[in-house]
């Protein structure tokens with residue numbers, strides 16, 4: 001075994017990274033905002049333990065193995081580990097051997113069999129919000145390599161306070177917590193910081209400030225992002241398409257949902273948020289392009305007063321009908337109900353919609369939640385959504401013997 005001759009060149013960018021690296025606590029959480037330096041800290045900690053204890057064996061894990069190469073592993077090689085420390089890298093196994101004999105295994109928690117018999121000195125989980133308590137406990141049970149400091153640590157964006165990591169670290173105080181916001185990272189480009197400044201509500205609290213924000217006051221707290229925010233896939237041609245429209249010359253918005261005809265589930269697959277400067281004709285050309293090859297069976301949008309605008313779309317060949325029920329709270333409650341049943345799936349690259357969904361909140365008046373929405377006029381996707389989804393009514397059909405009621409959904 002060779003002893004490393006190169007020291008770790010990592011320089012912490014803020015106190016949170018510094019403390020996280022120096023700590024010898026058995027359990028550690030680095031909880032922070034987007035780009036706060038979490039993954040760099042995680043990789044640097046793993047590398048430090050590998051250098052401090054030659055011959056050590058540790059894992060850097062994510063929930064899903066296939067996500068490692070483009071994220072954590074890339075950061076490890078490009079930002080953290082000097083080339084000269086690496087003796088060998090077995091790409092297919094994800095195993096890095098250092099010149100001092102220590103090994104770091106990059107693995108997914110989606111393959112527990114591979115981890116089942118390892119004898120580890122340390123383990124670090126990146127994006128730990130994706131994991132469940134069983135994953136954590138499984139790693140705890142593997143930290144039994146003799147003669148080294150045993151540490152289990154994680155880096156993550158915050159999530160809801162109900163998450164096991166929040167309970168373990170904040171409620172039960174079972175480990176040390178280090179925290180950083182995006183605004184603490186001096187390495188970030190200025191335009192990125194400006195962009196972050198536009199985040200609002202829970203989205204800002206979690207992803208910019210790095211707080212474990214609850215959903216109090218959030219209109220769509222019943223939207224379960226862990227189940228319903230999903231990776232994009234190609235919508236089958238046979239599915240039916242519905243569009244929802246919010247008018248306005250400065251900020252029009254349209255959403256396109258596809259319905260799986262076998263399950264009735266809705267998939268929000270396109271958002272159209274073009275900004276100002278285009279007219280109805282241009283919008284309609286875009287709508288036709290977006291929906292080409294699909295059967296658009298319903299288009300709904302606007303308030304009762306906006307009939308003239310609907311006529312404008314109709315004359316361009318895009319017939320939009322008025323929502324059946326114009327009551328705003330009725331429409332909102334319909335959408336809430338669909339979320340409660342997890343009937344609406346959303347592709348996770350629809351950034352405008354997602355930002356709005358996580359920041360659309362009822363105003364508070366002396367601590368009490370009202371029915372007014374903070375800055376409602378700015379939530380164009382939320383308006384487009386409730387127009388179309390509130391036309392969606394449940395029907396109940398009997399499916400023969402045994403007599404069970406199966407809800408189906410139709411317009």
Ligand SMILES: Nc1ncnc2c1ncn2[C@@H]1O[C@H](COP(=O)(O)OP(=O)(O)OP(=O)(O)O)[C@@H](O)[C@H]1O
Nearest residue numbers: 011012013033034035036037038039040041075187
């Ligand atoms: N100690 C450091 N030294 C130099 N640059 C750093 C350091 N820490 C972070 N950075 C810079 O900041 C960027 C973001 O860091 P990192 O990827 O660790 O953030 P993150 O919190 O994991 O982000 P994400 O939310 O995207 O997962 C890095 O790509 C790197 O350029």
Ligand SMILES: [Mg+2]
Nearest residue numbers: 038039040126
């Ligand atoms: Mg990261």
